[in-house]
Amino acid sequence: MSRGTSEAFFDVVEWAAEQPWSSGKVGLLGISYYAGSQWRVAARKPRGLSAIVPWEGMSDYYRDRCRHGGILSNSFIKFWWDRQVITNQYGRPGRAARNWGPDTVEGDLSEEELAKNRQDQNIDNAANHFRDDPYYASKEYDMADIEVPLLSVGNWGGILLHLRGNVEGFVNAGSEFKYLRMITGRHDLPFYYSEEVEVQRSFLDAFLKGDDRVGWSVKGKVPPVDLVLRKGDVGFNDAQAEKAYPRRTENEWPIARTKWTNFYLTPDKKLTRLEPLHTPPKKLSYRALGTLEDPSLIQFTTAPFEEETEITGNVVAHLNVSVSADATGPTPSDIDLFVTLRHISPEGKEVFYTGTAGDPVPLTKGWLRVSLRKTNPDHPKHRPYLPWREYLSTDRLPVIPGEVYGVDVEVWPTQVVVEKGGKLVFEVASGDTQGSGIFLHNSPEDRSEEKLRGQNHIVFGPKFSNYVTLPVIPPKYGA
Template identity: 55%
Template sequence: MKSTHAAWETPDPAYWTSKGYIVLRVDERGAGQSPGLLDTMSRGTSEAFFDVIEWAAEQEWSSGKVGLLGISYYAGTQWRVAARKPKGLAAIIPWEGMSDYYRDRVRHGGILSDRFIDFWWNNGVSPNQYGKPGRSARSWGEDTLEGDLDEETLLKNRRDQTVDTAVHKFRDEEYYRTRDFDVEAIDVPLLSVANWGGILLHLRGNVLGWIRASSNYKFLHFIVGRHDLPFYYPESAELQLSFFNSFLKDDDTDGWKSGKQPRVRLTLRKGEAGVDDPERERGFPSRDEADWPLPGTNYTKFYLTSNNALSTKPSPSVSTIEYNALNGEPIRFAYKTSSTLEITGHIVAHLTVAATRKSADATPPSDIDLFITLRKINAKGAEVFYTGTMGDPVPIVKGWQRVSLRKVDESNKLHKEYLPYRNYYSSDVQPVEENQKYKVDVEVWPTNVVLEPEETLVLEIAGHDTQGVGKFSHEHPDDRDPKAFDGKSIITVGGEASWLTLPVIDARR
């Protein structure tokens, strides 16, 4: 559902004005026609957004109630500004939008996710900087009204996210501290829409943001499909309209305030719908739930065994399995189902790991990066793929952890057995010495999948990106320096050395 005046990842003005709403699209500071310092996702941009909301609420054409709606960047900004509590903000719909800059976007488990940041900055942000020459000729809107700026001035007027994210590694640095905010301060009505296929950027933030927000009225929906299209489907626009009618117009026909609407609505990835096939994806069933994590979740350990299996019982024999960290084949562990198995929720891979040099004359590695993937294999032996952010084929879900940043803060109130909490401070760095074993809990992002009898769940462990990463790879030459990571990684299996904790859901009546 897009019209002539629609813009990428933002509400369609033609639709919303026809429903009695006023649509504001504002160029962020330093971009488009707004002068100033271009510093994306910063405290300064949130402060400016705060001012815009309060200004809009005070205009004579305004009811005094403001709602926020958008995808991706225009969802992530909602979390940050809502935590500041601007006057007039009455409801938000962050549709596929991260809520944790460091963990969701920049450093997955402490590992720099550089490729997408480079792609996004160089193709979507830098060309739109205020004062950039030739925007009209490049179909980037009108040229800057006040005239072009020279390259030296443009350089002074921006903070390059590709540079900042590579230089700054820890959350206690000023760069990240100024981008942190108190999610628990959010108290406006909230509809968080997460996409099961967004396994490399927004999915985690939609879920964790919803969990931590303090809103009395908060709802969590899970969808499937590409990142850009579902937002504009007619049924999606109707959902957005219904929510805003309730909290901006006091028209609660659909029961958002009265309790008719479910707190959590799942799309269940049961069966196969192909990749980037909206019509088949509409065939996935849905189910309503009272909360997240789902009530009655049975957190079940699946132990890694020496014969590359996953077992609900630890095997008596203990052994090790090796793989080349930077360029070796992943190691895999499989569990074939005898009955229907639903996995919905948060996952942890508890691994006993070590590192050693490739040969006697090689330099020993000083760190380990763990790349975790869960895959589904159907009864015929073929992998089942789902639609990723860019319409690409992706597995069930992924997770990551840098072993030198393995320290968990169990005293933090946000820490859970199924969701380890890490501060990622510079003071948290711990040594990784050759041939020493370390126990590491790897956070795997929240997910859903249903396996039917004779289908197989595969746990894949590697020291590098594997299939499904797309444009979100982790390949910065400094962050992934071979001097630190090139070696062999060793996983201890058998007994209770390593296991995968899965959120198993019993059959719902």
């Protein structure tokens, strides 16, 4: 996702458009890295680029991939680096024998030579913390500069990498013809399903060949938003079962008829639509520095829903938090918040959905490092349901033990139809919990005991209202 990659990609697009065998129109189609790189080159407006299909591809390197709420997402960075870069680096001996590309024409390189020829993402991400640090600043671009026809395809289960980027890329792109299509399933499979291939083909044919069988190039013909609705418990990592999910189109994102509804956290760990009145001062405490293996969390649960309820869109949580030191520990100077929204079936069983690697995941997750709580309400991308943070080095604020901080936590978009009798659980934790999979935030340097060890608190009282705002969707007609 570097500037150099975008510049080289730009040159390749213009080269392809100029070849005698080319129509002069170039389209981009790819998944994951080959989707994320499309946003950046499209913003550069290379001559000949006529349509892009970023399929499950992050659009914001810092917020989507590397630092969730300012917290380093280190384990996936290492997983991807070791699997996709180290094993495939030009000059790596034995690639052909491993069916990992052809051997290097110029001959094999030593480990020392290979190391000199690469810039290690693990080191760069650990050494850079803010968007104005050189590593991250070099990757910035303006999504509004994207003007070519766009089909952004996001996956509801991609709650730790690409989901946010596909939604925000669609919202912020400057394209006249732009579409958002949501899917479910593993990260590596739906792209190749025959029905999805036909969607890709019809979109590209419309803008590259002038063969518009669907109406993509006719304003208003194809609804801009095409959603899959997660209703019922069909299990996870079962592509055939997930075909039972219905689809529905909408004209915008977020959906115009959304009823933004506050669900209030209570000291007795309930989640209620009624705002508690006359709440006496109280705090719920949990240990800092929880891990996936040894989680530290508090869960708040709704009563059974009295009627079927659809939730589709962005989520935001408002929490009042504080920190205190352990009796023998250092004085903490920060708080890391990890929040999760979970779905419980009418039978009392948690409903899991298919995650990126086919693993079971909850509805969605969100994060915030409290020292980076500052928002920019004047920014055009700041919305009531999506707090905008710059994550600049100048934005860092102190966290003092005993002080209470009201913070807005961005939670990634989600979709679910809660059946009558079903419940929702909102979870607040101090580290990764179930559903994090290969996307752990467990760097001992980024999440050090010196900085975080202690007791974290959610604070309640007359001045401290805690709630999560959910996008409740009335029926499409007659609501």
